[in-house]
Amino acid sequence: MPTIQDVARRARVSTATVSRVLSTPGMVSEVTRERVMAAVDALGYEPNYAAKSLRTLRTAKIVVTVPDISNPFFSSVIRGAEEAAQAAGYSVLLGDTRHRAEREEQYAGMLRRKEADGLIFLGHRLPDTLAELIARQGAKAPVVNGCEFSPDLGVSSAHIDNTAAAAEAMHLLYGLGHRTIGVITGPLASPINRDRLEGVRAAAARHGAKATLRIATGDFSVESGEREAHGLLAGRDAPTALFCFSDEMAMGALAAARRAGRRCPDDLSLVGFDDIRFARYLDPALTTVSQPMEDLGRAAVALLLDILAGRQATPRSVILPHQLMVRDSTAPARR
């Protein structure tokens, strides 16, 4: 691999000039610029990345950590993030943490080692390493959350209005005449789920149905959806509608309902969350709260770039629009 020295020698200029041709061509005269470019092309020169990064203290990389990349919600957010990063000249270091704190820490360490310029995390847990960083640097710490919002973390984030979205979903069900509604949340450690639950409770209160709310806690996986739905549907006075905080759990719930001999939407209405690409292809097509997943990723990157460019004084929070997609898994309650 040729170095800048080789190019300089060949073009009979100094390395400084070569560097200038490549980064600030305006400073160099036409003739030398051409001579240098000819040498660059002839040698197939590409600047060594580590050297550049060492000198400039910029890596043009951002870490994106995610609890589980094979979860379609997360992979779509990542997709948007990757696209936006790429467009801005950054590349994405993927960290699949498998919900494990030590792996989160490990990826957070990349910031300290200057392996990356910033970090976006899609879970809810803020690694200690980053908490320290934020304590020191405040809003200038290059850390953004990609889909949650926890005001106490002091981190910018992109997310939807989870409380409102959950309330809308419940409102739909109450409007269809359902009174006893089961809700399968995600882990309550996560503010996203607490927010949604708040929306759920508010809607129940508004419809005077707080007493008939049945709440179960899942972990977003299909399996947990199936398990929790099974539990909710088992008892007497079982719910006539189920609201799951992820489409995957809704798929599990659908399977559980089938096993219990309840048909959707005739015997049981079902609402999911996220609107992953498969939601509309389920049978029945799933009614769900649509999140702009790729946009969330893009917005998170935009926030991070703002911080990196120094144009951010205080943590910001971008709220993207959601939409309740009413499909075929919801129907009027039977009496």
Place this chain on the structure above:
Amino acid sequence: MPTIQDVARRARVSTATVSRVLSTPGMVSEVTRERVMAAVDALGYEPNYAAKSLRTLRTAKIVVTVPDISNPFFSSVIRGAEEAAQAAGYSVLLGDTRHRAEREEQYAGMLRRKEADGLIFLGHRLPDTLAELIARQGAKAPVVNGCEFSPDLGVSSAHIDNTAAAAEAMHLLYGLGHRTIGVITGPLASPINRDRLEGVRAAAARHGAKATLRIATGDFSVESGEREAHGLLAGRDAPTALFCFSDEMAMGALAAARRAGRRCPDDLSLVGFDDIRFARYLDPALTTVSQPMEDLGRAAVALLLDILAGRQATPRSVILPHQLMVRDSTAPARR
């Protein structure tokens, strides 16, 4: 951020000693080692990554490119790759190419700029940059394919026996008495699909049913599955069974069948490919060819690490086991 100089000063040793403590602790006496570690801890020192990389010519990063990360098959392969990479001290640079050649080239460029030590590509297209590299370095080029196999590329790869797997799926259908079978393939530019098609044809020939094979070409997406299935089911003498080269297309096919008023598996048997996590939760649970997706990722990384460690003389190809998962979407043909 403290540098190695700061640590050296504080521990009253040379930078060489600090470096040794961190990378070859055996060479350093007990007492100085402790003094140095104390300084490291006190300052919270972490080696600067770019400096290290510049000196050692190693980045400890591998690029993984994928046509579409939000496709569950790819995201699972990536997941396995990330895990194996992490375990070996590497991190993964994610390249979502959106099927676009120029983005593939762009990521391939990271190898030339020494931004990464190696590259795994999950599509079928080998970027020109890499083809050159392989022409120059042969089997030592740090490039591996993650799920396809094309002997002519001269690239190591991890994959299943696609021909055999497809033949098995067809064999199942013929065994159930189906004669007219529709097949929805992926893009035929990709050897993976040509291999599977070969298996399909071989099975048809063995069962004397070559004439009643109906072949359509999709692109692995749900939408294309729906579209192609719609086409296949429309004509007279429509197939009684459909074999799709991805589970996503099978989901689309299921939707198309529903719309056409055909019930699965009673009126139409359906077989998918991949066994993504949702396959078993569809209604009916999908019969499909299970690929060990995470293992494919892990195997690809292992191959790459072999190359990077210099223990590979000629391109190798690792064949992982597949398994036909017979579930509820296949049933005997009605007569």
Place this chain on the structure above:
DNA sequence: GAATGGGGTGAAATCGATTACATAATCTTA
């Protein structure tokens, strides 16, 4: 014709680590 200014270029310092080589101190062994 001297002073001023600006554009273009090069010399050399610098980023922060690793490591070959030199050296000092200690230990073996004949």
Place this chain on the structure above:
DNA sequence: TAAGATTATGTAATCGATTTCACCCCATTC
């Protein structure tokens, strides 16, 4: 006890870029 081996450490070169500063040259301007 002297020679040689071994161990521990330091000195300084090195990786390949960027960037500061100095310089030269030529065009303006008074």
